[in-house]
Amino acid sequence: MKSQEVRSKFLNFFKDKKHSIVPSAPMVLKDDPTLMFVNSGMAPFKEYFLGNAEPKSNRIADTQKCLRVSGKHNDLEEVGYDTYHHTLFEMLGNWSFGDYFKKEAIAWAWELLTEVYGIDKDILYVTVFEGDAKDGTDMDTEAYDFWKAHIAEDRILKGDKKDNFWEMGDQGPCGPCSEIHVDIRSAEEKSKIDGKNLVNMDHPQVVEIWNLVFMQYNRKANGALEVLPNKHIDTGMGFERLCMVLQGVQSNYDTDVFTPIIREIETITNKKYGKEEKTDIAIRVISDHVRAVAFSIADGQLPSNTGAGYVIRRILRRAVRYGFTFLDKKEPFIYRLVDVLSKQMGKAFPELKAQKQLIENVIKEEEQSFLRTLDQGLVLLNGIVEETKGDMVSGEKAFELYDTYGFPIDLTALILSEKGLKLDEKGFEKELQKQKDRSRAASEMSTDDWTILVDDAEEEFVGYDTLEANVKLTRYRKVSSKKEGDMYQLVFNLTPFYPEGGGQVGDKGYLEDTHGDVVYILDTKKENNVIIHFAKNLPKHIDETFKAVVDTKQRHRTECNHTATHLLHQALREVLGAHVEQKGSAVHSKYLRFDFSHFSKLTVEELRDVENFVNRRIEGKLPLIEKRNVPKEEAIADGAMSLFGEKYGDTVRSIRFGKSIELCGGTHVDNTADIWHFKIVSEGAVAAGIRRIEAITNDAVKDFYHENNRAFFEMKDLLNNAKEPVKALQNLQEENFNLKKQIETLLKDKAKNVKNELKNELQEINGVQFLAKKLDLDAGGLKDVAFELGSQFDNLFLLLATEQKGKALLSCYISKELVSGKDLNAGQVVRELGKYIQGGGGGQPFFATAGGKNPAGIDEALNRAKDYIS
Structure with missing residues (x-):
């Protein structure tokens, strides 16, 4: 059964069971601070489980793109080494929000697997929760009894809390679960050991394919469980594993989900899959990782150095280094797999086809960049090897190479072993753990349970129409972190505060009670459909009505910048072409940032045209025409632009x-005239095919022109009020250039004269021409003298010093004959002598050279130089 048929049979089955079929949500999460990516099928529905929103249907089914590479669910390092873990995977799921429960979920799962897909009942096992005395939970006898109607009791296994109790996190909805496992081993293998003994034992052919979660509890901050008023069903079935079973193969990578990509890798690399274990691991890693990176870019997440972008960059770099090390690919090639991927999965996920060119460009540029990093790392590693005495390279050095330059530690270990050296792995792990501890300490956070003041209050946002409102506090909780200290999160029955979203920063402002007490709102965010207000203090009179007031100036400046991003988007499409699409934005009160797809740097003329286009719309005094709660299809038919990677509801x-x-x-x-003026302050590249414009509006433009005007008159004053200041400045630059050339010539002549004088000062010690001396030269002059003398004398050991602007500088030159013959190293010399100049x-x-802040230590450093050859 082909993978596309497997997917469609699942969705059609649950459609017949009165489920609404919904599309996969974007994989990159925008309003859930606890997750970077969707890591399970239930993540897009958290707000329904938490009771913060009403689903459009009580029964839903879908196939959801998931990514497990960070946090609690992290499969990254296992990918490639086994045949059933993945970074990106599809999770087929059916959901019930307060509708059907265990009986129907179990019966339908069994019907789909055994009757629709035709899986042999004798290769299936199921597990149920055995209970947990610590939690005070009993065995899930209800699920056990329902399973008995479908499967022999000896195939119903009891599982502990680790395997059979599913939790959203440390707090929140949770409950027991039943896993369905499949045993696809050969008859001979089954005769040796019963499959029930291999369930949940990480056996590659005895694997879990479906998890049925029965949401019936809520986990409190103190760890206690309370029964939920409404019980829910949350299921997740691994699509790739299901295809493995239905296609009669022993590995996910042997299904038609992966084989087209693997065949393309074989063609590009001229390596065969299935011949050698190391090659197979590399091919599995690459075929998996290209899917994760491609889908992430399609959903709007570009590789970067922070947050979710760093995770994507890390996945891609892992794929590159496996290709580099085990497939001998020293040039970009992973981007060439995107074409196969989009043809294979573009029907189910049209974003792959629509974003194909962008995905290829970004991956290719990232590959080129990391391959340059690997080249640089190899040079640095060679330097470390040359400095190493004995056969052990320090873990601290290896960690610096890993942490500062991004050079993979496994590649370091591999190269060292090829050179007959060992890596101090314990030392490396020690440094790595220090870094993790620092990071963990910085982000450590504790969250109390919500204190409910008004139950079931429906929160309403009124901030489109007013910046002030009388509000009631409905719930609050305390959040503590080492970074921010204690903060309070407040929720009201209604609010004028706009929560951070769509690139726009959250509102600030204050609350005032009838006693005149004020609490400042420092930020506003949205979490699982709830608007949360951040404050340093809890209001004194929590039961009173408060006047909530938004900071008017910040809101107005932010609105100017947000409207300007819309006009900028229109301008770019008009000036550059319809291929331009928004790829991200940040709207603050002081500036706006707009990322968009385009293939080249904008010319001065294009930037001027874009700026003029926006300003003509500002001068045109265009009014805001707003439509709320419009069906999405109607709004798009009306010409509204939607963005890839954004999650839209049925109404928009x-x-x-x-x-x-x-x-x-x-x-x-309300009107574009409120923006006053629009000014682009920078334009540059973010990634291949992605450009970024930063711009300002309103008061920021006025400040910009005032500052430039002030700077202009200061410059003119310095130029003696020249009538043509630009020409006067050009003349100064030309004069300065000519003087610099004269100084360089004089310094070179001085260095030659110094060199001739120093020849007579060389001492021969133990067959070495030695000199340690302080000179009145700059750093370039010291280097010139050292290399001039080095070209004339073999066996030269030279330490020169100078003092420049209150700083000390040491330069050490050692002839290559001494480096190899007497095991001397200039880098090591300056590091050791540098301590005398406190550098x-x-x-x-x-x-090698060393700099320091203590010129008084130069004499001692020079005196100690002789120790190296005495």
């Missing part, structure tokens, strides 16, 4: 200024 809000119309939940000015440095074995 559309924002129109003239011919600019977009789906948007942010706040905007440090490094370089190559034959030439």
Whole structure:
């Protein structure tokens, strides 16, 4: 059964069971601070389980893109080494929100697997929760009894809390679960050991394919469980594992989900899959990782150095280094797999086809960048090897290479072993653990349970229409972290505060009670459909009505910038072409940032045209035309632009200024004239095919022009009020350039003269030409003298010093004959002598420099130099 048929049979089955079929949500999460990525099928529905929103249907089914590479669910390092773990995977799921429960979920799962898919009942096992005395939970006898109607009792296994109790996190909805496992071993293997003994034992052919979670409890902050008023069903079935079973193969990678990609890797690398274990691991890693990276980029997450972007970069770099090390690919090639992937999965996930060119460009550039890093790392590693005495390379050095330069530790270990050296793995792990401890300490956080003041209050956002409102506090909780200290999160029955979202920063402001007491709102965010207000203090009179007031100035400036992003988007499409699409934005009160797809740097003329286009719309005084709660299809038919990677509901809000119309939940000015003026301050590349514009509006533009005007008159004053200041400045630059050339010539002549004088000062000690001396030269002059003397004398050991602007500098030159013959190293010399000038440095074995802040230590450093050859 082909994978596309497997997927469609699942969705059709639950459609017949009165489920609404919904599309996969974007994999990158925008309003859940506890997760970077969707890591399970239930993640997009958290707000329903938490009771913060009503689902459009009580029964839902879907196939959800999931990524497990960080936090609690992290399968990254296992990927490639076994045949059933993945970074990106599809999770087929059916959901019940307060509708059906265990009986139907179990019966339908059995019907689908055994009757629709035709899986032999004799290769299936199920597990049920055995209970947990610590939690005070009993065995799930209800599930056990329902399973008895379908499967022999000796195939119903009891599982502990680790395997058969599912939790969303440390707090929140949770409950017992039943896993369905399949045993696809050969008859001969089954005769040796019963399959029930291999369930949950990480056997590659006895694997879990479906987990039925029975949400019936809520985990409190103190660990206690309370029964939920409404019980829910949350199931997740691994699509890739299911295909393995239905296609009669022994590995997920042997299914048609992966084989087209693997065949393309074989063609590109001229390596065969199935011949050698190391090659097979590399091919599995790459075929898995290209899917994760491609889907992430399609959903709007580009590789970067922070947050979710760093995770994506790390996945791609892991794939590159496996290709580099085990497939001998020293040039970009992973981007070439995107074409096969989009043809294979583009029907089920059209975003792959729509974003194909962008995905290829980004991956190719990332590959090129990391391959350059590997080249640089190899040079640095060679330097470390040359400095190493004995056969053990320090873990501290290896960690610096890993942490500072991004050079993979496994590649370091491999290269060292090839050179007959060992890596101090314990030392490396020690440094790595220190870093993890620092990171953990910085992000450590504790969250109390919500204190409920008004139960079942429906929160309403009124901030589109007013910046002040009388509000009641409905719930609050305390959050403590080492970074931020104690904070309170407040929820009201209604709020004028806009929560961070759609690139727009959250509102600030204050609460005032009838006694005149004020609590400042420092930020506003949205978490699982709830608007949360952050404050340092809890209001004194929590039962009173408060006047909630938004910071008017910040909101207005932010609105100017948000409306400007819409006009900028329209301008870019008009000036550059319809291929331009928004790829991200940040809207603050002081500036706006707009990322968009485009293949080249904008010219001065294009930037001017874009700026003029926006400012003409500002001068045109275009009014805001807003439509709320419009069906999404109707808004798009009306011309509204939707963005890839955004999650839209069935009804949307559309924002129109003239011919600019977009789906948007942010706040905007009533008229474009309120923006006053638009000014681009920078334009540059973010990634391959992605450009970034930063711009300002309103008060920031006024400040910009005032500052530039002030700077202009200061410059003019310095130029003696020249009538043509630009020409006067050009003349100064030319004069300065000519003087610099003269100084360079004089310094070189001085260095030659010094060299001739120093020849007579060389001492021969133990067959070495030695000199340690302080000179009145700059760093370049010391280097010139050292290399001039080095070209004339063999066996030269030279330590030169100088003092420049209150700082000390040491330069050490050692002839290559001494480096190899007497095991001397200039880098090591300056590091050791650098302590006398309270500094440090490094370089190559034959030439190195050190800088320090203590010129008084120069004499001692020079005196100690002789120790190296005496």
